[in-house]
Amino acid sequence: MIGKCVWTLGIILSVSGMAISSQAQSSAQPAESQPGNAGGVSRNVGTVKSISEKLLVLKTDAGAEVTVTLTDGARIMRLAPGQTDLKSATPMTLPEVQVGDRMLVRGRPGDNGAVVATSIVVMKQSDVAQKQQHEREDWQRRGAGGIVSAIDPASGLITASVTPTLSIAVKTSKDTAFLRYAPNSVKFADAQKGTFDQIKVGDQLRARGNRSADSKEIAAEEVISGTFRNIAGTISSIDTANNAITVKDVLAKKSVVVKFNSDSQLRKLAPPMAQRLAFFLKGGASQGGAQPVAASGAPANSPAAGGATAPGASPRPGGGADFQQILSRIPNITLADLQKEDAVMIVAMQGPTNAEATAVTLLGGVEPILTASPNGMSAAALFSGWNLGAPGGDAGPQ
DSSP: OHHHHGGGHHHHSSSTTOOOOHHHHHTTSOSSOOOEEETTEEEEEEEEEEEETTEEEEEETTSOEEEEEEEEEEEEEEOOTTOOOGGGOEEOOGGGOOTTOEEEEEEEEOGGGOEEEEEEEEEOHHHHHHHHHHHHHHHHHHEEEEEEEEEETTTTEEEEEEETTEEEEEEOOTTOEEEEOOTTOOOGGGOEEOOGGGOOTTOEEEEEEEEOTTSSEEEEEEEEEEOOEEEEEEEEEEETTTTEEEEEETTTTEEEEEEOOTTOEEEEOOHHHHHHHHHHHTTTGGGTOOOOBOTTSOBOOOOOSSSOOOTTOEEOTTSOEEHHHHHHHSOBOOGGGOOTTOEEEEEEEEOSSTTEEEEEEEEESOHHHHTOOOTTOOGGGTTTTOSSOOSOSTTSOO
C-alpha cells in the first residue's frame, strides 16, 4: 500500500538533472584562478560582460565588475577547459574574445579599481559548452547511483541501493573527486568540494566511472551526494501568495509546508501513465499483461530486459528501466495546476524545522501509484533511473 511505495521517493524524484559534472564546472576556471592582489599584481577571474576596443568589463566570480585595459604588450592565451598548464595554451587576439568567455586577468592595479592587463588567459564559452555537453553525455553513459545503504571507510566502498533488491558497489580511491550539494541549494554550481567522510547512510548519491561487466560495481572517478527529504501524501492547502503548499506527509505522519523557488521542478503524470505504472507495481507486467506506454500514456515499444521493462522506459544494463528518460518527457506544471487533495511525491531540501521544506522536484498525478499494492515487487524497481539523475539538467550546474 502507500507505505510500501514511498520508499521509492528517493529514487523517483531525487535530484534528477541537477548537475553537469564537477570536471566541467571546475574546468571553467582558468589556471591560477585565485583572484587577489599579491605583490602589486592584480588577478581577477570571471566572465566577459562587454568589450570596446582595448577596454573590456569583467564580471568576477565574486560579483564585482572590473574594467580591464589592454596594453600593446599584453599577452592573450587561449586555454582549453580541463587544462591547467599554460604550456598547452595557444596565442589569440583580442578580436577573438567574445562576451561570455571565461577569463583570468593579471596586471597592475589602475585608477578607480581598474586593471591594466599584462596577461590574459581565456577559456572560450563555446569550448566550455562543448566540454559540458561531453560531460553530460558521459554522466548518462557511465553514471550510476541510488540511496546510500552502507559505507565501509576502510576500503572506501559505498553501497548504493538502486532498488530494494538491487544495489551497486561504488569503489572510491584517493583519486576519486567528491562533491556535496549545498544545504540551501540544488544547483550544481553551488556544490562544494566534499570528502568521503561526509557521505551518510540515507544520502542520495551518484557516481561516474567504469562499470564492471555485470554493472554491479563502478570504479568511481567522481561522486556527488547530498541529503534530501522525501515527502509523499495529499495536499491539504495551497498558499499561492507565498508559493507554498501544505502536504499531509504519510512518511512523517504529520503536515509539512513545502515551499517552491525558481529551481523547483513541478511535473505531473498523465492518468494513463499513472495507471500503467500502478498496474506494473501490482505485478501486472510480470503476468504478461502490461503493454509499455510512453510518458504521455500512448503505447510504446519497450522490449523486456532481464525481466519486465517498466512502462515507457528503455532498458538499462542489467535489466533496469531508465526512468530518467520518462521524467524528461513528463509535462511541466505550475503551482496553479495543483489542487487541494491532489496526491504528490516530493523530494525536498530540509527547512529550518521538520515542518518546513523546499521542493527540489514535485510529481503530481501519483495517486494510483501511492495506493498500488506491489505484491512483493517494490515501487522502487520502477524508478531506478531517477536517482540523482544524470547531471546536466535544467536545475543543475549553471
